[in-house]
Amino acid sequence: MLIGYARVSTDDQNLNLQQDALNQAGCECIYEDQISGVKAERRGLQEAINYARPGDTLVVWRLDRLSRSLKDLIEMVTLLESRGIGLKSLHEAMDTSSSSGKLIFHIFGALAEFERNLIRERTQAGLKAARARGRTGGRPKSLSNDKQALAVKLYDEKKHTIKQICTMMGISKPTLYAYLKQEK
The missing domain is CATH 1.10.10 (Arc Repressor Mutant, subunit A)
Incomplete structure (x- = not known):
């Protein structure tokens, strides 16, 4: 059985794109969360894992919907494997039920973490450059x-x-x- 999991970080984002992709992939049920990926407590993900039985596959739209760090992603795949549950990512076209899928999983996970680190470094460099020019972030003071x-x-x-x-x-x-x- 294919079990879908969709997640968005904030309430202003919607799950429609992910839901459509998971339905098109043939997921029989879809669990959802509207919470940051860095939060360990994700009720929808936990319900999906508890619902899954050995031989089932947890399907996500993209790997970053499941986890925000390579370490957490590897822990999640290890947990799923220990329960006999596969992981399939639609965007990365990867399925951990095969040896080549496991290899691809590790490669894509490392690339995704590398990309997030680059974004973080560019953001920090931009903030540092703005501070050097006298600009500080945050909300302006209410009073002089x-x-x-x-x-x-x-x-x-x-x-x-x-x-x-x-x-x-x-x-x-x-x-x-x-x-x-x-x-x-």
Whole structure:
């Protein structure tokens, strides 16, 4: 029996592409997750593995839908093999039920991890270059340094409530507390 597994990282993404591919591949049932691949607890994946019986094959659209690192991918294949379950990736055209499929699995897994590392390195280099030019990431501060100092002064004077200070300055309570903590 072919058992499908589909995963997207966030709620804004949808599973339609993966579901269509898994249905077209002949999967009798499809389990799904909407969670990051780095999370170890993926309920849909666990349900798919628990449902599978020896001789079944877990089908994924791409290897990166199953795992985000080569180490985790190898552990997953080892777990599946120990239960007599095969793994088939549609995008990489790979099936671990054969010796050549196992070899291809290891090669593609290593390439996928290499690609993610390159992306991470390029991102870090871009951030470093932006910082060198004086650009810092993150959300802009709600208040200028002068207004921050004024908010702290109003708090220290004890003439206004926290709510009043927040309303006057146009900030939230957590923001005010962050500025107070920063001053100390």
